[in-house]
Amino acid sequence: MSEPTQTIYVVDDDEAMRDSMTWLLEGEGYRVACFDSAAAFLKARRDDLRGCLVLDVRMPDMSGLELHEKLDALGSTLPIIFVTGHGDVPMAVGALQRGACDFIEKPFHDEDLLVRIRRALELEAELAARRRQDDAIVHRIGQLTQREREVMELVVAGKLNKQIADQLNISMKTVEAHRARVMEKMGVRTLAELVKVTMAVG
Structure with missing residues (x-):
């Protein structure tokens, strides 16, 4: 049916x-x-x-x-x-x-x-x-701040927290806080899940 x-x-x-x-x-x-x-x-x-x-x-x-x-x-x-x-x-x-x-x-x-x-x-x-799922992911990405998005892109690119801190000229603690908020807002628990959802929408 x-x-x-x-x-x-x-x-x-x-x-x-x-x-x-x-x-x-x-x-x-x-x-x-x-x-x-x-x-x-x-x-x-x-x-x-x-x-x-x-x-x-x-x-x-x-x-x-x-x-x-x-x-x-x-x-x-x-x-x-x-x-x-x-x-x-x-x-x-x-x-x-x-x-x-x-x-x-x-x-x-x-x-x-x-x-x-x-x-x-x-x-x-x-x-x-799949379209509904992609739309939901795009909506979640839209909820991120500019800094959270920058941190997410570097995390997904495989950068370590220390490398991200150096690149963005912020402290490790700040990177960790942003990273935690990114995971929460994106509704994922692991790095693999984060990579998967961001790849789904390019």
């Missing part, structure tokens, strides 16, 4: 295909939103959309591949499952190399699509959790 905030966005110019996918997916308990063109989806798109995109490769005006490129440029992280005809497989493989999540060839079995959707939603949930 999807998380409560996740929606499956179906973008396909074929009304019968949209209807059958809606019937299938809603029958499995998923939230579904359908669009008859890439332009219609782009118009409705927001940065905070959660879920995944089931996208037809061949559509008039703007193809699924062109929509993928536009979403990529917008920084979208929604996993994309391309729906392809037999002749579109090489294009779909190229899309995978450019970051698409999966593709499925028409005609397909319902269960094959559901397996791919479950996988895409799990991936999106992991990405969302």
Whole structure:
């Protein structure tokens, strides 16, 4: 099952295909939103959309591949499952190399699509959790004073307290106090944890 905030966005110019996918997916308990063109989806798109995109490769005006490129440029992280005809497989493989999540060839079995959707939603949930974690780390770093940040950068770089004291022209006791506050504000107990969280956000 999807998380409560996740929606499956179906973008396909074929009304019968949209209807059958809606019937299938809603029958499995998923939230579904359908669009008859890439332009219609782009118009409705927001940065905070959660879920995944089931996208037809061949559509008039703007193809699924062109929509993928536009979403990529917008920084979208929604996993994309391309729906392809037999002749579109090489294009779909190229899309995978450019970051698409999966593709499925028409005609397909319902269960094959559901397996791919479950996988895409799990991936999106992991990405969302990682973003929340990174945002929390950035927020904690924002709570540090300028001096605490300087001490943290030197600690993470592997400097000893004495080296930090010399470099910043402060006493060892002051370094120790700053270091303790850094660990507390960052919510970590060990140097290894501090290195790990700071590396996570670069």
